[in-house]
Amino acid sequence: xxxxxxxxxxxxxxxxxxxxxxxxxxxxxxxxxxxxxxxxxxxxxxxxxxxxxxxxxxxxxxxxxxxxxxxxxxxxxxxxxxxxxxxxxxxxxxxxxxxxxxxxxxxxxxxxxxxxxxxxxxxxxxxxxxxxxxxxxxxxxxxxxxxxxxxxxxxxxxxxxxxxxxxxxxxxxxxxxxxxxxxxxxxxxxxxxxxxxxxxxxxxxxxxxxxxxxxxxxxxxxxxxxxxxxxxxxxxxxxxxxxxxxxxxxxxxxxxxxxxxxxxxxx
Numbered sequence: 534x535x536x537x538x539x540x541x542x543x544x545x546x547x548x549x550x551x552x553x554x555x556x557x558x559x560x561x562x563x564x565x566x567x568x569x570x571x572x573x574x575x576x577x578x579x580x581x582x583x584x585x586x587x588x589x590x591x592x593x594x595x596x597x598x599x600x601x602x603x604x605x606x607x608x609x610x611x612x613x614x615x616x617x618x619x620x621x622x623x624x625x626x627x628x629x630x631x632x633x634x635x636x637x638x639x640x641x642x643x644x645x646x647x648x649x650x651x652x653x654x655x656x657x658x659x660x661x662x663x664x665x666x667x668x669x670x671x672x673x674x675x676x677x678x679x680x681x682x683x684x685x686x687x688x689x690x691x692x693x694x695x696x697x698x699x700x701x702x703x704x705x706x707x708x709x710x711x712x713x714x715x716x717x718x719x720x721x722x723x724x725x726x727x728x729x730x731x732x733x734x735x736x737x738x739x740x741x742x743x744x745x746x747x748x749x750x751x752x753x754x755x756x757x758x759x760x761x762x763x764x765x766x767x768x769x770x771x772x773x774x775x776x777x778x779x780x781x782x783x784x785x786x787x788x789x790x791x792x793x794x795x796x797x798x799x800x
Contacts, residue, residue, distance in 0.1 A: 536772070538772070539771050539772050539773050539774050540773075540774075543771070543780075544679070547675065548672070548675070551668065551671050551672065556660050560598075560599075560602060563598070563655055563656060564595060564598055566652070566781065567598065567648045567652045568594065568595075569776075569777040569778075570648050570652070570778045570781055570785075571590055571591060571594055571644055571648045573767035573778040574644045574648065574758070574767070574778060575587045575590060575644060576764075576768065577758050577761075578640045578762070580762035580764050581762050583633075583636050584633050584636075585640050586637065586641070589618070589622045590641045590644050593619070593641075594645050594648060597612075597615055597645065598649050598652075601649075601653050615645065616642065619641060619642050620638065622638075623637060623638035623641075648785070650789070651786065651789055652781075652788060654789045654791070654792035655788045657792060658674070658791055658792050659671050662795060662800070669729045670732075672724070673721055673725075673729070673732075674744055674787055674791050675784075676720055677717040677718075677721050677744045678717070678744055680713075680716050680717050680720045681713035681716060681717035681749065681783075682713065682752070682783055683713075684709075684713045684716035684717075685705075685712060685714075685749065687709075687712075688708060688712035688713070689705065690709075693705075693706030693707075693709045694706060694708060695707040695708065697709070697710050697753075698753055698756075700760075701756050701757045701760055702753055702756035705753070705756075714742070717741050717745040717748075718741040721737050721740070721741035722734065722738060722741070724737075736798075739794070739798075740794060743791070744787045744791060747786040747787055748784070748786060749783065750786055751785050751786025751787065752782050752783045754782065755767070755778060767779050
């Protein structure tokens, strides 16, 4: 019941934000979501025994997010600056043993790049392909991923027999994964037919397949981190769902995949 109530509240808020927020507020919203994800990521890393310092990670996340959107610096130069800053931050932690500094450095850089580079594409998807087109593709992404997650969970519990990735996530099954993938494709075709007929069906179907596959891989990637940390949920912020990172893990893989497709194939 808690899971249903949370979804009933959060899903309309997310959809309304996608439809009505102007670019600046959308950017701020993405940044706040990313900050929550990064906070929970550092919680997982600390549970693994790595003594990270989140302040650098949060600052680097916002710098990277804002600089990528401004587009005034080449991406390779921007990433190099972030990495140099990370090394300097690690070298100045005089009270930490060198090995701990190095481990924290690697964990912090992974967190910054994981959250910022995977979350940032939500902005250009929404606004860089035209307001209406960007809105349509963003809604399709959300619908496919959310439908796939829900059906995979439901059908996996009811009919799941064969483990999908027993070491990383024992409860995931092949039957649930396939049901989630097919459900996402089906709902994408229905949305295209009834609401977005101007989008080519073949592109919608290809995108639905890609989002279904990579969304589940994103979920599995976060499960690997939680398994290593010995933690079931990234936090308890959302009743029935766990943390923000638990809700965003599939989307974090889906955003860059859709952005790449729109840039290299659809456009």
